[in-house]
Amino acid sequence: KRLLVLHGPNLNLLGTREPEVYGRVTLEQIDQALSVRAKEAGVELLTFQSNHEGQLVDRVQAAAREAVEFIVINPAAYTHTSVALRDALAGVGIPFVEVHLSNVHRREPFRHHSYFSDQAEGVICGLGWKGYVYALEFALERLVPQSA
């Protein structure tokens, strides 16, 4: 069983990027924590971060060929702009959970709309980096029901 975690633009700066909004945990630490948990459940976890929309689209398309069964995605700023990434997820038909570290609904109005939420199995926002962990737990329950 295989799962993909996708991180959008600027998330490579986690740890130093506006820590009062996004926290002090680095992307590497998040991916590491998720990998440990997935391994424990016997699931292979792939991770990918890009600052480029097309690379994220390509990664989603590749996921279908790699038999990825579930995606956890923080599209970051592309949440609010990317029809292309939305279409990629719809195109491959892989179920996904949308994650945001910050509570986007408590922030600027332009962050209130997401091109992903109506297609997502669920959305987690405002719970910091642990939101990824909660999303992973949901994915694991889907993939390996006895792992919960």
Ligand code: DQA
């Ligand atoms: C974000 C929220 C987005 O509005 C923002 O552009 C990000 C990160 C979050 O995780 O809170 O880059 O997705």
